[in-house]
Amino acid sequence: MSRRSRRLVRSYLALVQRDGLSAALIGPEVGGHGAAERIRGILESTDEYYADPLSGLSTLQDVLDQRVAEVEAAARSMGLRFDARHVLTALYPLGDVNAWGAPANSGDLILVSRGALGLTFLTLKINMMSAQMFGEPALIDRAQTVGALADVFAAHFRHGDPWRAPRLPSLTGHRAVMLDLLxxxxxxxxxxxxxxxxxxxxxxxxxxxxxxxxxxVEVYTRLWDDEFDADRVGAHLVLADQRLAAAAEQDPHFVRRHGLASVAAATGPMYVLLLDLVLHELDGELKVTGYPPAATAHPHPGKRWDALWPVIEQEYANQASPPPPLELPGGLMRWFENLFTDLVPAVRDRLA
Structure with missing residues (x-):
């Protein structure tokens, strides 16, 4: 690890230690020593002792590290230039569905909200449970769907942590495969x-x-034109990586036969923007006390959706093979629209 990389990691550790978030973000105490202190010792040792000081310290950070590796591989395949040693992507409770760049020493510190990952996973899981999929009936009815979503959003608004909602049952089979892809x-x-x-x-x-x-926490803001450009490039990175997603599944033949990796690649970027939009709308209806107001540094998520969707459509229109179905992003939007009138009072009741 270079001296510059060490400084970058120290910037992250300083944030984590400042707010007492070591256990929540980078793993519990090990052997009587806090993870942050253990990392500090590693950083002060030789480079050969340990190359990646955040690896293996948190299950969720491990998952994030896997996604980072995929993004970096896709970025290189597209000819994007960056020095991975000077970029650190790590968890932080930002109270926002977007990832952000934070001021740091000698590098780019990317903060991904633990809550954003939770909202994405849990709300998509509820959708998978409420939908008829692959010829199988829905697992929950409308009232149960509204209740489960209300639990998740209320936990997010109240605690900044949707994982505090009642635990959902595990998914199996092709529903679980589709959830992971999305x-x-x-x-x-x-x-x-x-x-x-x-x-x-x-x-x-x-x-x-x-x-x-x-x-x-302080984060950087950028020009709106650059935000739209980053949406476009970020979506292309996901689209370029869809073959990796398909190959990693336990049932790759099923995934390929139904074009699920392509569907997920088209849907994942749009769902981030949709989730941001739903949070904006819910907060506008509920006026949640103590909830951080929507950050104004990004364009409105509705405008981001309108700008990005033609990019997704054009990507598949340019493919030689028949384009996979692109109905899922719009279907997810209609799903939230259909539930919204019942969802608002349900969330309000849980926050009372």
């Missing part, structure tokens, strides 16, 4: 958007403070 595509888009800023050398216009239930 969640992974959404996470790659969050990360890929920030890598697009790094590779494009988009200038920092200003700083803003994001607040959550646990902390407040």
């Amino acid at each position: 969640v992974n595509a959404a996470a790659r888009f969050m990360i890929g958007h920030e890598y697009a800023h790094v590779a494009g050398r988009h200038p920092h216009v200003d700083r803003t403070t994001l607040k959550s239930a646990d902390s407040a």
